[in-house]
Amino acid sequence: MKVAVTGADGFIGSHLVEALVRAGADVVAMAQYNSVGSWGWLEDLPADVLDGVEVRLGDLRDAGTTSSALAGASVVYHLGALIAVPYSFDAPRSYVETNVLGTQNVLEAVRRESSRLVHTSTSEVYGSALSVPISEDHPLQAQSPYAATKIAADKLVESYVAAYGVRAVTVRPFNTYGPRQSARAFIPAVMAQALAGRTTVRVGSLSPRRDLTFVADTVAAFRAVGELDDDPWNGATFNAGTGSSWSMGHVLHEIARVVGVHLDVDTDAERVRPPAAEVRHLECDASRLRAATGWxxxxxxxxxxxxxxxxxxxxxxxxxxxxxxxxx
Known part of the structure; x- marks a missing residue:
């Protein structure tokens, strides 16, 4: 089966491409165009995996390159997005153009091709939890421009399902971590400092709690949803997370144990989100996904x-x- 992955050059996208190829899929990997021809984290994949991948450089903001990359795919996994929450306060228009208009371009492509769409949302759309664990029925609360654009993208998918009969499902991963994650995220930022021999690490707030899901588990959730029978392809949304949450202080302690060092903490004001923008607690209820797929x-x-x-x-x-x- 031919499948396409947007954001394939990124953290989760590259892991998903690898898993799909190993499962026997014919994969088209859409990566962000750049003048040096870099394939991002796809270049970290083993040669035998890359042999099964057709890499297409393009830009989600451009309808033409998006449509061309997704042509002929039975299933499109849409992971392409601008993702860093802090940078969304500096460049909100970029997030609207990529996350909202880019998603519209993907929707138009899958509509023309009659493809099935697995759309990627984020637990950030829930904001600070009003109750835990968080189910898919939890109110959507945008506490950053990033979250606002992801809510808008989710609603666009909902509208294309209702108005045009596009077959789509949405996956909401909770705080994925693992190999290939950029240092903008807490775990690789702290681990990089520890591995570099720093005994005092610079961090932001250590009190927020997150449901941390290893990347292999998140990828398994995408694959499980992508292989669903026809019935659920009606715009259903599925949370993907562990059902447990940890404070960032606890996670820092665990990183120190794994690396084998003692770490002191230096709170860096630049790494602390504004109080009203900080999502305090995310903890996943994945019972809907478990019931539908066994994941x-x-x-x-x-x-x-x-x-x-x-x-x-x-x-x-x-x-x-x-x-x-x-x-x-």
């Missing part, structure tokens, strides 16, 4: 951190991180 997260936090440390410690991977630079 459940299998990796413990310790196992996921161990796998992340082993990957990051390899010189060719660690060289892509800048431990002393705050990346938004």
């Amino acid at each position: 459940e997260a299998r990796s413990s936090l310790r196992e996921g951190l161990e796998a992340t440390r082993a990957w990051m410690a390899e010189p060719r991977h660690f060289g892509s991180y800048k431990p002393d630079l705050h990346q938004v």
